[in-house]
Amino acid sequence: MKKIAFTLMMLMTTLNLFAQNNDVEMADAFRSNGKIYVVVAVIVIILVGLLVYLFTLDKRLKMLEKKSSDKN
Amino acid sequence: MRKTWWKILGAVLVIYTTIAGLLLGVPHLNILNETIRNLYFHVPMWFAMIVLFTISVVYSVISLSSKKEIDDIRAVEAVNAGIIFGILGLITGAVWAKFTWGQFWSFDPKQNFAAISILLYFAYLVLRNAIDEEQKRAKISAIYNIFAFPMMVVLLFVLPRLQSSLHPGNGGNPGFNSYDLDSRMRMVFYPACLGWILIGYWIYTIRFRTRVLENKSNL
Numbered sequence: 001m002k003k004i005a006f007t008l009m010m011l012m013t014t015l016n017l018f019a020q021n022n023d024v025e026m027a028d029a030f031r032s033n034g035k036i037y038v039v040v041a042v043i044v045i046i047l048v049g050l051l052v053y054l055f056t057l058d059k060r061l062k063m064l065e066k067k068s069s070d071k072n
Numbered sequence: 073m074r075k076t077w078w079k080i081l082g083a084v085l086v087i088y089t090t091i092a093g094l095l096l097g098v099p100h101l102n103i104l105n106e107t108i109r110n111l112y113f114h115v116p117m118w119f120a121m122i123v124l125f126t127i128s129v130v131y132s133v134i135s136l137s138s139k140k141e142i143d144d145i146r147a148v149e150a151v152n153a154g155i156i157f158g159i160l161g162l163i164t165g166a167v168w169a170k171f172t173w174g175q176f177w178s179f180d181p182k183q184n185f186a187a188i189s190i191l192l193y194f195a196y197l198v199l200r201n202a203i204d205e206e207q208k209r210a211k212i213s214a215i216y217n218i219f220a221f222p223m224m225v226v227l228l229f230v231l232p233r234l235q236s237s238l239h240p241g242n243g244g245n246p247g248f249n250s251y252d253l254d255s256r257m258r259m260v261f262y263p264a265c266l267g268w269i270l271i272g273y274w275i276y277t278i279r280f281r282t283r284v285l286e287n288k289s290n291l
Contacts, residue, residue, distance in 0.1 A: 024100040040094045051083045
């Protein structure tokens with residue numbers, strides 16, 4: 001009984017935590033109609049593109065390093 | 073593959089934190105609203121900058137004792153890469169400030185000191201360009217760097233805490249503690265810092281290797 005009461009009490013306190021500051025304006029509407037994922041997709045595409053570019057730069061540099069060490 | 077694992081890790085962490093940082097839940101706080109997510113992108117820029125400047129000062133010390141040109145090149149390229157992140161940190165901070173503090177530049181102590189510490193490193197690069205003789209340049213700029221680094225640390229971590237500042241965690245400002253405790257944000261913030269530090273280090277190695285190749289072809 002004590003255990004159940006304790007669990008319930010903990011649950012109540014955590015529920016309280018989730019419910020706090022619900023009046024603060026967040027981008028809830030933006031999220032609920034799903035368009036935020038478009039923005040996330042665009043940002044991720046840019047980021048992946050830049051990172052892939054960094055990898056190709058790295059590869060090209062490695063090739064040049066190899067070439068110049070062969071020469072010497 | 074054995075050597076590139078950390079580059080892949082950095083790329084994965086940066087992509088993960090971008091997705092999770094935009095989509096996962098964050099605390100609902102007044103004024104900040106959704107801009108609290110900037111913590112995942114603005115703050116790691118500074119961490120990356122500080123790590124790169126630390127690498128630079130370490131190689132400056134090494135170059136003073138070893139007197140090898142390669143250590144001097146490492147020091148200057150670390151500063152070059154670090155400055156990119158510092159400028160990005162300043163710009164992102166200014167944009168964030170516009171929408172939460174009301175102005176791009178509100179002469180907040182931390183804002184001012186961050187700008188000054190970047191100017192310190194601009195001075196390092198200018199000083200280098202002013203000296204033609206290579207050994208002299210390496211020595212003088214290494215000594216300058218050893219003085220500039222603690223100045224940067226004091227400007228960014230000590231002085232802003234001694235006065236009231238709009239930045240969190242300074243001068244009695246309640247700070248990010250309230251949401252540092254939020255485990256949801258920790259799950260994104262720490263990987264973001266590590267990821268951007270790795271990317272910053274990667275950019276530094278590319279710059280360094282390019283410079284070594286350039287010097288080789290000039291011989």
